[in-house]
Amino acid sequence: MLTLYTNFNAVCGQKVTMLLNEKQLTYNCINVDLRVGEQHSSEFLSINPKGQVPVIIHQQKIILESSTICLYIESTFQNLPFYPNSMRQQSAIKHWMSYIDNEIHQACSILTWSIAIRPAMLEKTTGDLNKHFDAIPDISRRKRQKRAFDLGLSLPELKEAKINYQNLLNRMEIALKNNKYLTSDYCSLADICVLPYVIRLDMLALQHLWQNLPYVRHWLALMKSRDAYKLSFDNQYPAGFIKRWQEYGIKAQKFI
Numbered sequence: 535m536l537t538l539y540t541n542f543n544a545v546c547g548q549k550v551t552m553l554l555n556e557k558q559l560t561y562n563c564i565n566v567d568l569r570v571g572e573q574h575s576s577e578f579l580s581i582n583p584k585g586q587v588p589v590i591i592h593q594q595k596i597i598l599e600s601s602t603i604c605l606y607i608e609s610t611f612q613n614l615p616f617y618p619n620s621m622r623q624q625s626a627i628k629h630w631m632s633y634i635d636n637e638i639h640q641a642c643s644i645l646t647w648s649i650a651i652r653p654a655m656l657e658k659t660t661g662d663l664n665k666h667f668d669a670i671p672d673i674s675r676r677k678r679q680k681r682a683f684d685l686g687l688s689l690p691e692l693k694e695a696k697i698n699y700q701n702l703l704n705r706m707e708i709a710l711k712n713n714k715y716l717t718s719d720y721c722s723l724a725d726i727c728v729l730p731y732v733i734r735l736d737m738l739a740l741q742h743l744w745q746n747l748p749y750v751r752h753w754l755a756l757m758k759s760r761d762a763y764k765l766s767f768d769n770q771y772p773a774g775f776i777k778r779w780q781e782y783g784i785k786a787q788k789f790i
């Protein structure tokens with residue numbers, strides 16, 4: 535049995551959930567509540583000392599890092615492949631995966647923290663807030679989160695995060711002129727790893743960013759029409775969650 539530790543709204547966890555559902559695999563899903571700090575419990579830190587999701591455990595092996603997990607799943611379960619054998623295809627797919635991990639993930643965290651997580655964190659007591667920040671194992675991450683909390687929508691990095699996202703969407707538009715999906719006419723790990731980051735913009739009411747990008751619009755509709763999409767995204771959110779995030783996004787619009 536494969537066990538996935540994730541959070542229903544964690545972008546990097548959504549990559550893994552979407553892949554598992556696309557491959558129609560059975561798995562045991564453990565939701566780690568990131569807002570109450572379950573990622574900092576000693577039980578979870580013994581699984582991932584970084585205190586982050588996603589993590590999978592398969593045949594007693596712990597596998598960390600969403601892209602590594604996706605490649606592990608692809609090589610272990612070879613049904614319904616999303617990582618074709620051709621080296622040319624693999625290098626194109628890996629390019630999208632590392633672009634997301636190295637450039638877009640940070641932009642996504644900045645936008646998400648300042649727009650939607652901060653308002654929820656503001657409801658915590660000072661004691662609970664300090665406990666949350668002090669528990670983050672990585673000092674740079676701790677500093678980044680604190681800064682986003684302190685500055686909120688006046689965080690200067692927000693503008694850069696939006697530009698990085700616009701670059702992603704423009705690059706997608708160019709790639710999608712040639713094929714239905716990002717690297718070919720077949721859905722691959724590239725599409726699965728990019729999808730949650732575009733859905734995050736959707737959640738934060740930033741759809742106008744791709745209004746003039748018809749190929750991106752068409753790709754998103756195509757991805758949303760896949761059977762695994764509903765299972766991995768829509769069906770996961772508690773009632774009222776999406777509406778609340780859209781409201782945070784609308785309030786933030788004039789600052790971004």
Ligand SMILES: N[C@@H](CCC(=O)N[C@@H](CS)C(=O)NCC(=O)O)C(=O)O
Pocket residue numbers: 544545546547568573585586587588598599600601635670675
């Ligand atoms: N490079 C890691 C990033 C993991 C990551 O940032 N996870 C986020 C959710 S998307 C998390 O666990 N955040 C909770 C925290 O940092 O306290 C991966 O791709 O798995």
